[in-house]
Amino acid sequence: MSHIEKKEFEIYRITPPPPQRDLQEYIRLYVQSGDDKYFYWFLHYYEPTLNEKAKSFRNKYSMEEHFADIKQSLVTGLCKALMKYDITIAPFLPYAQRYMEREVHNYIRTMRTGYSVQSEFEYARLRKVMDIFNHSGGEFTEETISQVATQIGESYEKTKSIIEGGILTENYVDIQSNDEDDTGTTDFLLPDSSLNPENIYFKQELYDKLNEAYDSLEYTEKIMLAQHLGFCPECFSTRYADKTDLDENDKPKEKPIKPLPYTDIATDHGFSDADTAKRVCGNAIIKLRKKI
Template sequence: MEERFTKYPIQGNAHGLTMFEVTHVYQLTPPPPELYTVNEYIVAAQTWHDLRFFAYFLHHIEPLLNGRVRNFLLREGLDRYDPERFLDYKQNCVLTMLECLESYDPFKGAEFLTYAHHAMGNALLQCRMMEEGGSFSSLDEYKRVRGIAWLYNGTGKSKGEVVSEYARKEGCSEQTAEQYLTVARRGRSQVPLYVTAQDEDGEETGEDVTKDDSWDYTALLWNGAQAAAVQAAFEKLTYREQRLLEERNAICMTCGRVSPLSERKSFEELAVMFEGSTASGAERAYRRAVEKLTVLLVEAGALHAVRLKRKSVKRIKKKIAAAVYEYQADCDGEWGEIQFDFISNTAEIIRLAEWDTMVSKVFAEQVVKYVRACDADKLPQKLLFVVVLR
């Protein structure tokens, strides 16, 4: 069976940028002349006062630069596949490196990338600061707010304890610490100020303090412009559904407090909270609440999702050899159909949802990737899963 994937153009952003373009913006054709080390391009740029060598340097280190920007966006819970945002963060790093070029002294023994590392971290944080819902007088203030926000979120201590500990650690007054915490809590209703932990210099350690494997919407709850849509969708749930989501994920939708995962309720505990239920019953109720919230968020345009149901299967010696799935793009409209052959590991799109060769085609490709990643003997009967459209 041949996989029938006609490559239709995928709609991009308002400026027509693609991720390939923004991750290859400094690639030169033909390639620049080779030097013994990458750092020699920086030395040549300083010696000859010629920025062409800086362009040669960018050509070689662009993959490293892309990786640093991508990792930062990932830790912040931001869309790392948004070309415009990615390019903004990347260009700010390049401008910072240009500033560092003037003061860099190669005879002190450090490579240029090592010398500029801290400044580039500040450049990324500065971009993030500009996206926050609150206003900050300086990058230093923003770092302090992030620091106390992480302490408040990561330790699970009371407000008074956090204020005292932060004031003692940073050598400031408790009144100042309380002001920082007030800013952090106010901004928490709009943006994720404390998604990552920080070290004493304000650099990200990479420790994700809010990740929850059971419910992947925590990063969405307060993410910029989506916050209003999430809050509105959450308020449409019943009281029982709200409590299930909050208790299972250790989050308060009223104040935005995200507690340590060790404090989340088990399904057995949820069953006790709602008398007359069993652990399996509480789990099913929780899954239904997640699905209902997902559909509401799709309707609000906050995310995209695919509804999937298995139409038929073909077995050979009790093993699933082929299956036919129907899928629905964004939980609405006519269903499409995809046939899978697990013997030849191929897939065929029989019918696109809504007969849409542009948008629905992207959803179909996501379905193919998802089903192929499943164990052929444990294929889902029906499922609703969130997708990221690139």
Template structure:
């Protein structure tokens, strides 16, 4: 039906973005990709743009709608992902999801019936959510026959980790017999043997509203453990830790290094409970010990080629209106060798490489780009003075 529509954007163009050739798509760009200039024709309600698109068969009004709807769409995607900052927020992935949502919105436009009383933003919401779920379904290491089955499996996964009787709750929700519910539970358990499958929460309809940890782009111990290629390297590194370090990591991350099972984080011990296990320790002491154990394991994995890691140190900064405007960070590739240096302009969302670590124009450049992405995605008031982060592979 869209073949009947034109899409003439003569006189309008996307708003320009800061020139960031080294860092690629930034968070600033990903969240403003639908912004247009010059000023758009005014409308009393953004739904009027959709009505004009339907009436005149011209999709430029759909673009006008997206210009105003974009902040709301950004928030929907962030809510779905369950993250708002840090290395988990990958601008390129965010943009890919957003474009998938736009495609769904566009395909459903001719079916919108304004006479039914709902505004387009309300009408399109379930299709946006399906687009996000379909995108994530395509990312994961397992597949099912349909989006409906995928939703049911994710519901069972949530029930499995958050209720006492997942089979009974699932049977009640979908009005199915217990045998079918048990089959879904078997599938969920099988999926958990391929990769982590956590869900954070559900809405009133039982659909999950938060992201699972399977798509964390920062290094995650559980993710690597379940990668068949890396598992042996993780186990060898783990065996080099002392008993206390091993216990802290297994208990806090809900991982059994013997059988490989990843348990529910809901029931993992708190730092207070971990402190009791090691007499004479406090909650803060247990937390510090856990972080040191994680760092020790990271360094061992870097040594055996299991992951890559970067050390960061803030060398200097300037503030404007209580926020960091610019800063210089030093970075060390794989936590060894000569330090590199990167200048950040956080007001404009840019990062410029001053000096590559180890003066390396090839490998170190990958680490530098990763650092730029990591820091530009941090909230300004959470920019670290010193930290280390890791990742599994080169970009």
């Protein structure tokens, strides 16, 4: 991977630093006052997380020269989320996650080296074609191409061209080299199954539906369900950094978030017994299923 310049990590740094508060508090102040400075203050303190997210996308999709643009796409997602955000419904960051992911994938769709799809319609068609192709055996033969062409109502040659592009997308990975920002190195080409358009499509659809359903829950239901299933209600991660247990590089080890028993959840929320906590979590899951 190419080197990331220091200035790209500090796009939103403010000197001297603004007053440090909870990130949600900056959003509350922005919503109530309309003063842009509070959103800038939010970005100042949220930037380390933005950097990690941008690096993760950069590495996953082998776009070593695109760190700053991916980071800007994440911020675009934050801005779009803020335009529709209702502070009385949910904390901002869990709400904004799907907006950020959507903007990054839209950027990747149009700019990724190797194969670019120039419109959302074409990208959706590509995903549909590759879904049918893979379920038809995934063999690049005249028979399979003809079957796909019949199902999508396109000519044989057009369908063949779309499938060729999809196969290229599935298998193209840039040659990588190690730098100070990344651990590990790859000096040969590998098939990148994570770029399978079918997988990207269905995962994104699932995440969007899950996020929308989770956002619809009441605040207490969200927290209790997160405790029961073992994930962070803010970022949805299933792991946390244990600052009391450091690795050989003096960095906190990542550990799984352990699901809490109903008795502990009930105690945390002031309920008299575990059955109440179990009932709240059960009702939350029912709501999620209905929404999905």
